[in-house]
Amino acid sequence: xxxxxxxxxxxxxxxxxxxxxxEGDKYKLxxxxxxxLLQGELSSFLEVQKDTSAVDKIMQDLDEDKDGEVxxxxxxxxxxxxxxxxxxFFWDDS
Ligand SMILES: [Ca+2]
Ligand SMILES: [Ca+2]
Numbered sequence: 747x748x749x750x751x752x753x754x755x756x757x758x759x760x761x762x763x764x765x766x767x768x769e770g771d772k773y774k775l776x777x778x779x780x781x782x783l784l785q786g787e788l789s790s791f792l793e794v795q796k797d798t799s800a801v802d803k804i805m806q807d808l809d810e811d812k813d814g815e816v817x818x819x820x821x822x823x824x825x826x827x828x829x830x831x832x833x834x835f836f837w838d839d840s
Pocket of ligand 2: 808809810811812813814815816817820
């Protein structure tokens with residue numbers, strides 16, 4: 747049986763591909779796919795407004811290699827950053 751962390755990692759991968767495969771490059775998130783992912787999976791963490799400026803900003807921050815799409819590595823950076831922020835939020839009460 748998978749451990750909790752292993753199944754969390756599988757979920758990360760599955761979620762990425764669920765959105766990245768919708769259009770264009772199957773292994774990258776276009777801006778539209780990124781927006782769908784943020785709205786579909788991270789809506790309680792991120793306030794992604796109807797206008798695309800928030801998504802534009804996130805896209806720019808994430809897109810390390812400046813190819814206009816978010817690949818798996820760039821997506822993991824986002825998830826890791828959010829996880830750190832979340833951990834700080836819930837546990838850092840010092
Ligand atoms: Ca794609
Ligand atoms: Ca990129």
